[in-house]
Amino acid sequence: MKRVVVTGAGGGIGAALARRFAADGARVVVNDLNGDAARSVAGEIGGIAVPGDAASEADVQHLIDTAWTELGGIDLFCSNAGVLSSGDETTPDAQWQRDFGVNVMSHVYVSRALLPRWLDSGEPKRLLITVSAAGLLTLLGSATYSVTKHAALAYAEWLRATYAHRGLIVQALCPQGVRTDMLARGNDSGSGSASLLAEGALAPETVADLVADSLDGEGFLILPHAEVEGYYRLRASDPDRWLGGMNKLQRGFERQASS
Numbered sequence: 001m002k003r004v005v006v007t008g009a010g011g012g013i014g015a016a017l018a019r020r021f022a023a024d025g026a027r028v029v030v031n032d033l034n035g036d037a038a039r040s041v042a043g044e045i046g047g048i049a050v051p052g053d054a055a056s057e058a059d060v061q062h063l064i065d066t067a068w069t070e071l072g073g074i075d076l077f078c079s080n081a082g083v084l085s086s087g088d089e090t091t092p093d094a095q096w097q098r099d100f101g102v103n104v105m106s107h108v109y110v111s112r113a114l115l116p117r118w119l120d121s122g123e124p125k126r127l128l129i130t131v132s133a134a135g136l137l138t139l140l141g142s143a144t145y146s147v148t149k150h151a152a153l154a155y156a157e158w159l160r161a162t163y164a165h166r167g168l169i170v171q172a173l174c175p176q177g178v179r180t181d182m183l184a185r186g187n188d189s190g191s192g193s194a195s196l197l198a199e200g201a202l203a204p205e206t207v208a209d210l211v212a213d214s215l216d217g218e219g220f221l222i223l224p225h226a227e228v229e230g231y232y233r234l235r236a237s238d239p240d241r242w243l244g245g246m247n248k249l250q251r252g253f254e255r256q257a258s259s
Contacts, residue, residue, distance in 0.1 A: 057109040
């Protein structure tokens with residue numbers, strides 16, 4: 001991949017992806033809501049910083065227009081920006097809307113801006129959507145993250161099913177625990193899920209290396225944690241058993257919290 005854009009690249013998985021692609025010789029556009037973080041990563045790798053909000057269609061259009069002008073086109077777009085907040089059915093509407101904007105609509109805005117340029121271009125183009133294992137399974141303690149990541153996976157599936165024959169390769173990155181600020185904040189707040197995920201958490205660089213290797217093929221799901229495939233199969237084949245197991249975990253978290 002010679003011309004790459006990465007959103008949410010000021011830190012975590014996004015920054016690791018930007019560094020890996022740059023090390024492989026790609027020209028990289030670094031996007032993040034935090035402009036200073038975007039400029040820092042871009043400066044480190046010799047990339048181009050385009051700060052902006054992935055949940056804003058105007059900002060996404062500006063990002064793609066700028067990247068297209070600066071790079072002469074885009075071969076790979078990593079729609080990686082995401083947010084996580086704890087909560088349940090009582091989570092305020094404003095939080096639902098924010099999380100839906102970043103975790104779902106950002107991917108819609110990217111496809112709206114890119115597909116007219118990409119489809120039927122004669123050369124395959126790749127859209128990598130960072131979904132999370134929560135999109136295949138669930139995340140206890142966060143209704144908004146679980147729901148929006150399921151929606152992100154559904155949108156990625158729809159894009160792949162609809163446009164594969166027109167040169168669009170869509171891949172969904174679904175890591176479980178990754179040692180990022182997002183996971184650290186969950187641990188600091190006493191999240192049972194975060195504590196559980198931290199046990200097998202991977203370094204962002206490990207995830208980026210796996211993504212780079214996966215770009216040699218066209219497999220839809222990129223699963224940095226091998227055990228996620230087994231969980232996903234169980235969820236599909238025996239949902240009652242899988243849900244029972246998840247509820248057992250939830251009861252354990254509640255006992256820990258009350259002790």
